[in-house]
Amino acid sequence: MDRPLLVPQFLDRARTYFGDQEAIVAANGDRFTYDEFGDRADRLSAALQERGVEKGDRVAVLAPNTHYHLESVYGITQIGAVHTPLNYRLVPADFEYMLNDCDVTAIIADHEYADQVEAVRDSVPVETFIASNADAVDGDWEDFDEVLTDTEPTYERPEMDEEDIITINYTSGTTGDPKGVMRNHRGETIHAYCSSVHREISDDDVYLWTLPMFHVNGWGHVFSITGIGGTHVCTRGVDAADVFEAIQNEDVSYFCAAPTVLNMLLDYYDDNDPATTGDNDVRVATAGAAPPEATIRTVENEFGWQLAHVYGATETGPLIATSEVKRLLEDDQARYDIKKRQGIPMLGTEIRVVDEDGNEVPWDDATIGEIVVRGNQVMEGYWENPEETERAFSDRLEGWFHMGDLATVDENGMLAIQDRKKDIIISGGENISSIELEDTLYEHPEVAEVAVIPSPSDQWGETPKAFIVPANGNPREPGVTAEEIIDFTRENLANYKVVRRVEFVKQLPTTATGKVEKYELREQEWDDEESLVGQG
Structure with missing residues (x-):
């Protein structure tokens, strides 16, 4: 059937x-x-139709993790309109670009962020403006709750095809204008099915919203948690004390946490020793940079949580791989090594690591290639950007989406990212993995956070530089010298991999989801150079 x-x-x-x-x-x-x-x-669906929103129209949502955002997802998609969530940490110029780029018809905004759209109101195509607590917003905005109260819950659900585009998620645009990632009903549905299996989501789950709902539709949890019948616990932001309180009071069983969020929770735990569970066992998924072994040990052995490292991108649903392979986790030491890897493909997903000619690299955990993927959860393409779409699916291997991540594969088929393709350090002709350097530096007791990038070198073309947030939080008196940091890497790594430069900083630049913006550090470091690539 x-x-x-x-x-x-x-x-x-x-x-x-x-x-x-x-x-x-x-x-x-x-x-x-x-x-x-x-x-x-239903009332929101009816209200949008009364205001002229039709199937295929784009409706933007600018809100944190609130019930308004969840209601908007379904109020929009039930009438076949395209849910277009926006990163609320951006600035008016960004919203102006995105709202014009995909010709948004209506916007639903949180009262704290609506002013950012109001600032560009006259230069965007939006016709309908709805906000939660509209009285707190300057300008002519309808109030979300009043709109619902004044509207009967009767709407016309149009005929829809699973190939119809139903959501557009904008990439962070770290190297240029953001690109709108188009996803259809089929892709979103299969991704939700797949992630439900691999994250063991069930109807008695209590899910805590720490991951932004705007980020790839909250990794699809707006669909999977809803469809399975679980409970959504909403938050307006991430505060460590509030997270631990919610886990206890609401008996949270599952949540997602970027590496920076895990660090925040670890710091709070060290200072306050809160209870880490309620009546339910806790599962947590993290993505992005591989968590240091010390983090995994604390989360699992002291907090009593089950930590899984997952992998993906906005263009891929996002989730395409997981380290949670129970048959490989029985040995204690091996479990920590495996959980630092990106893992194996999820159900229905094909992943290869290929060389520059598109040939699959051997599973020797040494040969580096680029990760490519194909699966039902992969995007349809970039909104009105066929050139970038073609490039993304045809660089090394035709018909596969190219992740831009360089990785090795071990004998079990487990991925281990070595670097972003554009971030790998090539010093004197030798490839150096910044992730390996970062993992080493995380073992130093005076290092809280670290990002390693290539720094220009007349002798080597590029040389590794570490930006370090000291454990004491004071970059002026970090409790360790740059020379001691350099010596630490020399003691633990091959000589050609040694960090040559160190800069202590108050914080690292990050995206909305906690991923370190290495590109911003590179631009800063290479400001006086003709290009961002060394010629060593």
């Missing part, structure tokens, strides 16, 4: 079988059942 896979089916299922069960714990303390969640989504 051929039944189309459609995003609204997730809420449909939850309403049918879990209607009177708790669906949402709002950031303000309000609580909604799935029946109430669905009713509010």
